[in-house]
Amino acid sequence: MTKELTAQQIIDLIPSQADIVFPLTNGEPNRLLDIMEAHQDKLSEVKIHQLLPLKKRAYMANETAAHLKHVSYFLSGANRAEFHQGMTDLMPNNFHEVTRILRKVSRNMMVMAVVSPLDEFGYFSLGTQADIVSEFIGKVPFIVEVNEHMPRTFGQNQIHISQVEGYVVNHQPLVSDEPAPISEMDMKIASFVAERIQDGDTLQIGIGGIPNAVVSQLKTHRHLGIHTEMFVDGIIDLVEAGAVDGTRKFTNQGKMIATFAHGSQRLYDFINGNPALEFLPVSMVNDPREIGKEENMISINATTEVDLFGQCASETVAGRYYSSTGGQADFARGVRFSKNGKGFITMSSTIKNGEMSRIKVALAPGSVVTTNKNDVDHIVTEYGVAEMFGRPLSERAEQLIAIAHPDFRDELHFEAKKLGLIL
Numbered sequence: 072m073t074k075e076l077t078a079q080q081i082i083d084l085i086p087s088q089a090d091i092v093f094p095l096t097n098g099e100p101n102r103l104l105d106i107m108e109a110h111q112d113k114l115s116e117v118k119i120h121q122l123l124p125l126k127k128r129a130y131m132a133n134e135t136a137a138h139l140k141h142v143s144y145f146l147s148g149a150n151r152a153e154f155h156q157g158m159t160d161l162m163p164n165n166f167h168e169v170t171r172i173l174r175k176v177s178r179n180m181m182v183m184a185v186v187s188p189l190d191e192f193g194y195f196s197l198g199t200q201a202d203i204v205s206e207f208i209g210k211v212p213f214i215v216e217v218n219e220h221m222p223r224t225f226g227q228n229q230i231h232i233s234q235v236e237g238y239v240v241n242h243q244p245l246v247s248d249e250p251a252p253i254s255e256m257d258m259k260i261a262s263f264v265a266e267r268i269q270d271g272d273t274l275q276i277g278i279g280g281i282p283n284a285v286v287s288q289l290k291t292h293r294h295l296g297i298h299t300e301m302f303v304d305g306i307i308d309l310v311e312a313g314a315v316d317g318t319r320k321f322t323n324q325g326k327m328i329a330t331f332a333h334g335s336q337r338l339y340d341f342i343n344g345n346p347a348l349e350f351l352p353v354s355m356v357n358d359p360r361e362i363g364k365e366e367n368m369i370s371i372n373a374t375t376e377v378d379l380f381g382q383c384a385s386e387t388v389a390g391r392y393y394s395s396t397g398g399q400a401d402f403a404r405g406v407r408f409s410k411n412g413k414g415f416i417t418m419s420s421t422i423k424n425g426e427m428s429r430i431k432v433a434l435a436p437g438s439v440v441t442t443n444k445n446d447v448d449h450i451v452t453e454y455g456v457a458e459m460f461g462r463p464l465s466e467r468a469e470q471l472i473a474i475a476h477p478d479f480r481d482e483l484h485f486e487a488k489k490l491g492l493i494l
Contacts, residue, residue, distance in 0.1 A: 075239065076214070082114065090120060090173070091180075091181045091182070093120065093124075093184065096123055096333045098200040098204070100214075100239075101216070102216055102240075102241035103216050106239075117140070121141070142159075143160065143162065143395075145397060155391070166357050166398040167357035167358045170203055183215070183216070187224075188219055193233070194229045195229070196222075196230075197350065198221035198228075199221065200228060200332075200350065201226055201352050202330050202352070205350070214237055215230065215239075217240045218243055224348065225348070227352060227355075228350045248334060251278070253284045257281045257284040258288075260418075263451050264415045272367040274297055275362075276301075276306065277373055277399070283305050286308060297327035301329065303334055306327065327348045329350055330351060331353075357398045362406065363405050363409045368405060372399045373417050375388050376429045378431050378433055379464075380468075382442075383416050384435070384438035386439055400443075400446070403442045407448075412448075414449060417452075418450075420452040425478070430471050430479070447459045450471065457473065458470060472484055
């Protein structure tokens, strides 16, 4: 008996007050969403829980909240405007705790996700994902969208045909994004990070030009490991250069570990059928206690502004919400548990063509602290590295002023003295 579902069968499977959870990015099931939107008048108080959605949809404005209501856990271009207009909710979270939050707030949880086609053993794969949905396999109802373009990957992201209520078919090319271009500024900042990474270290790599630049400078390293939230294109270059083999990892030795992947078509081709990469639930990958089991853990992320206490505002821009916490706080805490762990928060020293310093006496009004002063380790600009962990406030302020743009150092020093941070 086939489990392929009609639109009406799908609607019939969704109970009143359902909480439907989607994976991130390319795990977003477009045909299933089309069906739900087309028949939303038959749904009652259904909430859709999403992080980093790819496609803007009408329900994100919560105009039909009696039928479909949107709850975001990480803003993107698809729903940022709706949030700023007060139309949609944003749930504060540490990424590794999203599944815990979902258990707490859900009434009738379901998962809808894109999967690769069935294999000879009767299993679908979540492909580019494990993230917030894989740990619910076999525990809550799943409806899946089969897509031949979704790569088949391994790890704790396999779903047997017996574990799904049914499926639809939608062979749609994945959304792909080329790596961010690398500037001379990026390379300069990255050089300060790369020189502090040793053979055998395990890497978490964020997204953007600076993390890409760091990766480009590690190709002569050897025995690096990968334990990262997001699997990115730059890691492929390290593998092909022979820099990554994972043989010195303390967990999942020999395996690259991630919770989701997003990037170019080259990346999707690389992960397809690759047994060296495993996708695990975010509650495992991003758990600071799990991260800390790697004794030489390196975390590389970016921020938008830092105050002289070392507080990093990474999810707001000029005091206006832009994204969410993501995994930055998870890994900042995780490297604290790691025996030889190091965390790097990177940024250029200025914005607006040098008119404004990213290092400030106080964060912009409305800014939200992502990495707190107690967890921050190293802050890096094109002028060097400021060591935060284990430093008193006076030394923190002095080191941060030293890596600020020269045009702003006197002003920062004056304001820091007024605050009593430095003598």
